[in-house]
Amino acid sequence: MTQHETIGVIGAGAWGTALAQMLASDGRDVVLWAYEPEVVQAINAEHRNPLYLPSASLAPTIRATGELGDLTGIDTLLVVTPAQVLGKVLASLPRPPRDLVLCSKGIEAGSGRLMNDVAREASPGSAIAVLSGPTFAHEVAAGMPTAVTLACGGGAEQWERLAPAIARPAFRPYYSDDVTGAEIGGAVKNVLAIACGVVDGLGLGQNARAALIARGFSEMLRFGEALGAQTETLTGLCGLGDLVLTCSSASSRNFALGKALGEGASAADLMADRRTVAEGAHTAPVLADLAEQRGVPMPIVAAVNAILGGASAREIVAELLSRPLRAELESDAGDIGA
Numbered sequence: 057m058t059q060h061e062t063i064g065v066i067g068a069g070a071w072g073t074a075l076a077q078m079l080a081s082d083g084r085d086v087v088l089w090a091y092e093p094e095v096v097q098a099i100n101a102e103h104r105n106p107l108y109l110p111s112a113s114l115a116p117t118i119r120a121t122g123e124l125g126d127l128t129g130i131d132t133l134l135v136v137t138p139a140q141v142l143g144k145v146l147a148s149l150p151r152p153p154r155d156l157v158l159c160s161k162g163i164e165a166g167s168g169r170l171m172n173d174v175a176r177e178a179s180p181g182s183a184i185a186v187l188s189g190p191t192f193a194h195e196v197a198a199g200m201p202t203a204v205t206l207a208c209g210g211g212a213e214q215w216e217r218l219a220p221a222i223a224r225p226a227f228r229p230y231y232s233d234d235v236t237g238a239e240i241g242g243a244v245k246n247v248l249a250i251a252c253g254v255v256d257g258l259g260l261g262q263n264a265r266a267a268l269i270a271r272g273f274s275e276m277l278r279f280g281e282a283l284g285a286q287t288e289t290l291t292g293l294c295g296l297g298d299l300v301l302t303c304s305s306a307s308s309r310n311f312a313l314g315k316a317l318g319e320g321a322s323a324a325d326l327m328a329d330r331r332t333v334a335e336g337a338h339t340a341p342v343l344a345d346l347a348e349q350r351g352v353p354m355p356i357v358a359a360v361n362a363i364l365g366g367a368s369a370r371e372i373v374a375e376l377l378s379r380p381l382r383a384e385l386e387s388d389a390g391d392i393g394a
């Protein structure tokens with residue numbers, strides 16, 4: 057039997073646990089770092105993660121640990137913490153690994169940095185890749201077919217190392233070298249998924265949701281262009297693909313958060329004491345600031361930010377609908393003077 061390299065996964069929420077299970081599906085050893093001691097205990101004793109992914113039975117070759125030092129000597133580490141703690145967790149690694157594959161979706165509050173910039177500083181010398189796409193954790197854990205963008209900052213040479221380590225029969229990575237684009241797709245779609253949830257919660261119908269997806273995608277493209285992302289990256293799995301998935305299903309925590317807001321729940325109540333992460337709620341304020349600083353119009357992102365800040369969802373949607381009529385494409389704006 058082929059001797060596979062051991063892979064490490066940092067973060068045993070729903071997504072880290074699902075990725076560990078997918079990676080272990082060829083019989084390889086996976087070391088999974090978990091933040092909570094009870095998660096370490098449950099995975100090692102019962103091969104389950106009742107806190108974050110109760111539906112999955114986990115492979116016995118997944119070994120959980122609470123010690124980041126246990127990842128020392130593993131060349132490939134997938135990083136799957138919430139975005140806001142990624143830098144802190146990586147800075148606690150005793151030694152930077154050869155390859156870091158970032159799977160978290162968000163922008164750092166305060167600094168406005170994408171995760172690859174955060175990781176570069178926290179883990180100097182590691183080659184950085186970004187894995188992102190339409191990937192509900194429970195489906196990946198169940199072995200259902202899934203495709204992702206694997207954007208390799210280390211180019212084709214890094215892809216040659218990572219693709220065989222990560223691909224499985226039902227898990228297909230597609231190569232890209234656009235790390236910035238892959239990250240922007242995942243971060244922005246979370247905020248747009250909240251918007252679609254709000255529209256659903258308000259009962260505004262499927263036409264409105266489709267309009268939000270299309271106009272939200274324009275915002276993603278504009279922001280991506282301002283930050284140097286390739287448009288083609290954002291039209292792929294990690295942009296449009298993930299946007300369509302999370303804007304259409306209450307399996308998305310971001311969509312579900314938006315739906316509850318649309319139904320009238322208060323943002324403060326919904327965010328208090330929540331165990332699972334809805335990254336869009338953390339990304340919206342920093343994304344709205346970045347867009348404003350760079351002069352990128354992102355009215356849907358601004359609307360989500362306002363609702364998360366306590367504004368009435370119904371009033372904010374009414375404001376969005378009363379904006380002046382304009383050209384759909386910026387390239388046509390000059391024709392009608394708008």
Ligand SMILES: NC(=O)C1=CN([C@@H]2O[C@H](COP(=O)(O)OP(=O)(O)OC[C@H]3O[C@@H](n4cnc5c(N)ncnc54)[C@H](O)[C@@H]3O)[C@@H](O)[C@H]2O)C=CC1
Pocket residue numbers: 067068069070071072073090091092108136137138139141145159160161162191192193194331332333334335
């Ligand atoms: N769940 C999914 O289907 C997918 C999630 N993602 C992304 O993966 C990242 C992680 O999300 P999930 O695994 O879903 O999380 P989750 O919502 O299932 O669990 C929360 C996670 O945060 C960890 N955590 C809480 N406080 C922490 C701290 N101070 N330090 C370190 N870890 C802490 C918990 O241990 C747990 O791993 C997010 O950025 C998310 O956007 C990406 C693709 C799919």
Ligand SMILES: O=C(CO)COP(=O)(O)O
Pocket residue numbers: 161189190191192193246249298301302307308309310311333334335
């Ligand atoms: O990113 C995801 C699927 O690709 C998961 O979305 P949620 O974080 O909204 O559940």
